[in-house]
Amino acid sequence: MIQHHPDIEPVKTRLHVDEPLGEGATVGLDHERAHYLRHVLRLDKGNRVALFNGRDGEWSARIDGFGKGWCSLAVESRRRPQAPEPDVWLLFAPIKRARIDFVAEKAAELGASAVWPVITRHTDVARVNTDRLRANAIEAAEQCERLTVPEIREPVRLDQAMAGWDPARPLLLCAEAGPVRPVEAALAGLPPGPAAILTGPEGGFAKDELDGLINLPFVVPVGLGPRILRADTAALAALACWQAHCGDWSAGGADVRPPFRSQESG
C-alpha cells in the first residue's frame, strides 16, 4: 500500500504518463496499465488515481471508461505543483540483471535525476536493457511519490562520458581504492549545485582507468569505508550520503518530510 501526504485526499494508485496534464485533459492508458487498474487493483469507472508526467505536477484523474485493452482518464484537479528537485546523476558500470534492476529502483527512490550506464574496461555485461531500467525507475517513482522519473541514458564508454563532461558538475568517484577522502568530508567540500556519482564494475576499475579519472579536474574520489562494497551498494550508499548532506534530505533542502503520516491517518 502506498502512503500519501496528509493534506491530500488519498488515492489508490499513482501513475506516470507522458501526456500533458491539465484541467479537462484526457489521458489514455495502454493495454497493460488498463488491465492492471481493472483486474489487479479492481478499480472501476468513477474511481480516482493520481497522475504525474515530470512537468505539470501531480493531478487527480477519474476513470472515465474501460474498454478492451484501454482505459480513459479524465484529468480533474491538481494535487501538487511541480517543484525543483536535486540534480544528482548516477553513472554506473552495468552489473548483472537482478542487481541492475535494483540500482534503477533505488536510484529513483533516492532521487537521482539521471541514471547513466557507462562501460568501463572491466565491465563484463555486454548489453544493457534501458527499457527495463526505465520501467523499474518509473515503478519506483510512482511508489515513492516523486514528481519526476530519472532520465535513463543510453550506455556509452566511460571515456566518452568523461570527454563531454561539464566541469561545473563534480563527479564523486566511488573508487574501490585510491587516494580518497571520506565521503562526508568530500561532500562538505562540494559547491552547491549539480553533482554526479560514479561506481565501477564488480571487478573494479583498471589501474590506468582509475589514474586517468583521478586526474580529471571535476573528479572527487570518495571513500566509503574499509569494507569492499558491491557496486550496487556503493551506488546507493553514495546517493544517500549526497542527499543527506547536499540534497533534499538536508536541513537546507527545498523540501523536508511533511508532518505525521501513518497508516491509520491516511
Next chain:
Amino acid sequence: MIQHHPDIEPVKTRLHVDEPLGEGATVGLDHERAHYLRHVLRLDKGNRVALFNGRDGEWSARIDGFGKGWCSLAVESRRRPQAPEPDVWLLFAPIKRARIDFVAEKAAELGASAVWPVITRHTDVARVNTDRLRANAIEAAEQCERLTVPEIREPVRLDQAMAGWDPARPLLLCAEAGPVRPVEAALAGLPPGPAAILTGPEGGFAKDELDGLINLPFVVPVGLGPRILRADTAALAALACWQAHCGDWSAGGADVRPPFRSQESG
C-alpha cells in the same frame, strides 16, 4: 572476483568459520563448502584461502586435503589482526523474501553489528528464516573483507525489543512521517558510541505505535527526505549515513580505506 588489501598476498577466496584460528590449527569444511572450493573455484590441495571467525583476525590457510564431502585446511599465518568495529544495530520489520535477503546482505556490507527482525503491528510477514538471513550475511561478510559477521537475532515483537532496551544506545527511528529531524542533523546530535536504526514495515507503523516510539527517551526520529522510501531502501540509506558521520567511513573512524588497489595491482 574479490579484491584485496595491497599489503597482503592475494588469495582466491575468503571463508567464515566457527572454529578457533591460530598457527597450526586445523579446520574442516562441510560438504557444501568443500564442494564449492573443489568444483566451483577449482582449488586443489596446496592452494590457499583466507579464514576468519569474528574473534581471531584473518588467517591464511592451506588446503590439506579433500575427501568425499569434506575439506581439511591447515591454518598457517595471520593476515590481519582482529580490530574494533563500529557498533550499529539494524532493527527492521520483516519484509518479503527477496527484499529481506537484500537487507541482510547490505547490512553486512554496510557494517551493521547486529540485524534484528522486529514484528510491528502492520508486519504481514509471518515467519522469518533467520538461517537464511545468516547465510546471506555470512556470504556478504566474506566478500566485503569484514572480519566479523553481523549477529542475526531471533525475531521479537517491537514492544518486547523496546522494553529491554539499553537507553545508552540511541535508536534512530526512520519514521515514514512525523516530527523528524533531517538525518544529518540527527546524527550530529548523537553521542559517540553504539547506536541502532529501526525501519518499519511496508505499510508503515501504526499511529499509536509511532506515538509510543517517539515518547521513548532513547528514540531519535530521523527524516530521509520527501520521497516515501521502501523499508529496505530506508534501512540501508540510514546505515550509510550513520557510517559516514559516526562510523568507520568518517574521517575520525578507526580505519579509512587503504591506499590504491585495482584489478591489475592485486
